[in-house]
Amino acid sequence: MRHLFLNGPVQNGPFTFDTRPGKAVGIRLAAALNAILGLPPAPHLWNTVTLAGDLRHREADGPRIPRQRFEADRIADKYPPGQSPAGGIMTDTDAEVVSLALEMIENNLRAGTLAISRETVPTCRSCGHMTGSGGHPCNACGSTDTRERTGLHLVAEVAQDRPVLDRSDIHACHRQQPKHLQHTAANVAGRLILSRTRDHGIDLSPLGLNGLVLDPRAGIHVAVLAAAQKQQADVAVMTITQNAANHIAAHGQRFREHSGTRLQYALHGHLPYDHTAGLQPLHEAYRATQAIKDGFEEWFLPLFSLRTKTATSPDQLPSLFKHYMRAHLAQPAEVNAAVFNAVQRAVGAGDTRWITNKQALANVMATRQAPTLSAAGPAHG
Ligand SMILES: [Zn+2]
Known part of the structure; x- marks a missing residue:
C-alpha cells in the first residue's frame, strides 16, 4: 500500500474522548481518510513518555503497578466499554517501537547525523531531572536548586543545508503548502539534545546512556513509522496540528525515513x-x-x-x-x-x-x- 494515515500520538493525559472530543480529531481524521482509500483500520497511537505521566505514576499506587500497565489502563479508560479500536492500540514504548528506534539511532550514529557527546546541561540537584535553561523550578520536584552537570548525551546536528521542514515533509498538494509553518519550524538551535531524564521511555542504556530515554518528540515519529511498516505502507502520513508539528519537527528530522518508508505530516486545525x-x-x-x-x-x-x-x-x-x-x-x-x-x-x-x-x-x-x-x-x- 502506498499511504497509511496515522494519528500524531495523543498524550495520555487525564481526559476522556467524551469530555474532550478535540483530542480525538487526529485519530478520527486518519480513520476517515484510510476508509476512503479502502485501507484496513490503523492502530490508535498514544504518547506515554511524559513527565506528567511520571508524576501521576509516582503519586498513584505507583511503583507497585508496572508503568506499561499503568499507561495501558489509562488509555483503555478513554474508550467507552466494548469500543476498543478495531486496528488496536500502540504506544511510543511498545517493543517494536523501541527496537526500531534503536536501529534508527544506530544508523544515524554511523552516518554522523546523530552523535553521542559530552554535554553540560542544567540539572536539578535534588532529583537529577534535566531542567532545561531558563532558571525556573524543577518541573519534576519543584526544587530551585539546579547545577550544571556534564555527561554523555545523544545529540542531533540540525541539517543546515535544508530547512527543518520542506515541501516533501508535508502531505499537501502544491497550492496548499503552509509557508508559515516551514518558516517557524526552521527557527531552532543548530544542535539538539535528544536524550532526556524520564522514568519511562525508549531506554538509551544499550547505547551507554544510562538513566536516559529518547526525547518523546523524536520517539513519536518512530511510533508512526513502526505502525506504517507493520502494514507495509510506503508513506506514513501523521495527522497533526500546526502547533504540534512546529513543536516536534526539528527533533524528528532524523526519524522520518526508514528502509523505504517515509513519514509526512498532514496538518489539521482545531475544531470548536x-x-x-x-x-x-x-x-x-x-x-x-x-x-x-x-x-x-x-x-x-x-x-x-x-x-x-x-x-x-x-x-x-x-x-x-x-x-x-x-x-x-x-x-x-x-x-x-x-x-x-x-x-x-x-x-x-x-x-x-x-x-x-x-x-x-x-x-x-x-x-x-x-x-x-x-x-x-x-x-x-
Ligand atoms: Zn527535581
Whole structure:
C-alpha cells in the first residue's frame, strides 16, 4: 500500500474522548481518510513518555503497578466499554517501537547525523531531572536548586543545508503548502539534545546512556513509522496540528525515513467542539438523528479540519452543518465511481478541495457502510 494515515500520538493525559472530543480529531481524521482509500483500520497511537505521566505514576499506587500497565489502563479508560479500536492500540514504548528506534539511532550514529557527546546541561540537584535553561523550578520536584552537570548525551546536528521542514515533509498538494509553518519550524538551535531524564521511555542504556530515554518528540515519529511498516505502507502520513508539528519537527528530522518508508505530516486545525450545542435549532429543523449528528461531529468536522488547517470559528458551524446535510440528502443510491475515484486520488495527493464539494462528499458518504462510527473511533455512548 502506498499511504497509511496515522494519528500524531495523543498524550495520555487525564481526559476522556467524551469530555474532550478535540483530542480525538487526529485519530478520527486518519480513520476517515484510510476508509476512503479502502485501507484496513490503523492502530490508535498514544504518547506515554511524559513527565506528567511520571508524576501521576509516582503519586498513584505507583511503583507497585508496572508503568506499561499503568499507561495501558489509562488509555483503555478513554474508550467507552466494548469500543476498543478495531486496528488496536500502540504506544511510543511498545517493543517494536523501541527496537526500531534503536536501529534508527544506530544508523544515524554511523552516518554522523546523530552523535553521542559530552554535554553540560542544567540539572536539578535534588532529583537529577534535566531542567532545561531558563532558571525556573524543577518541573519534576519543584526544587530551585539546579547545577550544571556534564555527561554523555545523544545529540542531533540540525541539517543546515535544508530547512527543518520542506515541501516533501508535508502531505499537501502544491497550492496548499503552509509557508508559515516551514518558516517557524526552521527557527531552532543548530544542535539538539535528544536524550532526556524520564522514568519511562525508549531506554538509551544499550547505547551507554544510562538513566536516559529518547526525547518523546523524536520517539513519536518512530511510533508512526513502526505502525506504517507493520502494514507495509510506503508513506506514513501523521495527522497533526500546526502547533504540534512546529513543536516536534526539528527533533524528528532524523526519524522520518526508514528502509523505504517515509513519514509526512498532514496538518489539521482545531475544531470548536465547545460550541456544537448551538446547532440545536438546525438539528431540529433537519430532524437530525443521533447517527447524523455523530457523523457530523466525529467524521465530517475532522475532515473539515484538514481543509482549514487553522482554527474553525464557531460562526462557521451552522453553514458547515447545512453543507453536510445537503450532501447527506444528495447521497446517490449508487456511488458514482468516477467521482469517488477522483476523491481517492485527491486524498492520496493531499488535495482537500473535495471536502467542501457537495457531490464529492455525497458520494463518499454513500460508500460508508456502517451508520455509526465505531471503526472510526469511540462513538458517544
Ligand atoms: Zn527535581
